[in-house]
Amino acid sequence: MKKFARIIALVMAVALMATLFASCKKEDNVLKMGTNAAFPPYEYYEGDKIVGIDAEIGALIAKKLDMELEIVDMDFNGIIAAVQNGSIDMGMAGMTKDPDREKSVNFSTSYATGVQVVIVKEGSAIKSIDDLKGKKIGVQEATTGDSYATSDFGEEAVKRYVNGAAAVQDLQNGSIDAVIIDNEPAKAFVAANEGLTILETEYTVEEYAIAVSKDDPELLEKINKAIAELKEEGKIDEIINKYIPAE
Ligand code: ARG
Numbered sequence: 001m002k003k004f005a006r007i008i009a010l011v012m013a014v015a016l017m018a019t020l021f022a023s024c025k026k027e028d029n030v031l032k033m034g035t036n037a038a039f040p041p042y043e044y045y046e047g048d049k050i051v052g053i054d055a056e057i058g059a060l061i062a063k064k065l066d067m068e069l070e071i072v073d074m075d076f077n078g079i080i081a082a083v084q085n086g087s088i089d090m091g092m093a094g095m096t097k098d099p100d101r102e103k104s105v106n107f108s109t110s111y112a113t114g115v116q117v118v119i120v121k122e123g124s125a126i127k128s129i130d131d132l133k134g135k136k137i138g139v140q141e142a143t144t145g146d147s148y149a150t151s152d153f154g155e156e157a158v159k160r161y162v163n164g165a166a167a168v169q170d171l172q173n174g175s176i177d178a179v180i181i182d183n184e185p186a187k188a189f190v191a192a193n194e195g196l197t198i199l200e201t202e203y204t205v206e207e208y209a210i211a212v213s214k215d216d217p218e219l220l221e222k223i224n225k226a227i228a229e230l231k232e233e234g235k236i237d238e239i240i241n242k243y244i245p246a247e
Helices: 002-026 053-064 076-084 144-153 164-172 183-192 217-232 235-243
Strands: 030-035 044-046 049-051 068-073 112-121 137-140 158-161 178-182 196-198 204-208
Touching (some): 112 164, 137 144, 137 164, 144 178, 144 204, 164 178, 178 183, 217 235
Parallel strands (some): 030 068, 137 178
Antiparallel strands (some): 044 049, 112 196
């Protein structure tokens, strides 16, 4: 009888270990962040490495979650769907928290602010938002710049590009008249290209946040907690100030 009990205990111990081992393996420790790494200073390539504000904040969030960050580069247009179908755990791409997207995904608390601005050629006749009427406007596809431009100036006015750099290139060679894009990438593109300038008038102010599947409220909660802690520790400001030195 004693021997029988010992065997049972042994079998149970082995079964327990097997279960623990299996659950460890299943719960892979990688936090997959989907982004579009053509958006300096939030995400861009330095050699073959993706760096920037989002890459660094993402890494700190993963660390707080005891996970390892894996950054997946994709078209901006595909990020929301990738969050929805679970091929990435979070979308972090200088992405604006916006009511339309909130129908498809949940957003974390905001970690940064963005402003939509207008880039034109130096000496352009376009001096204000109103002057954009009847002009050809370049945007990155599926961005808020795209939706503002489309709703304010009409489908025919808008030319969509896979990234901001391609739009800026077309602005430079004269095939479009303006580009609507977030202010920090705008500054980076203007700095990297001759003869461009940003209009003084700001188009809209937005909040950047992380997109998480509606099926994973637990992850959202953990991310929000991590963001709150990082804010409190001054880490978010530190990273933003590193990439965006105060003028
Ligand atoms: N803030 C804008 C939006 O959410 C543009 C973001 C583009 N981000 C990028 N990584 N290309 O629509």
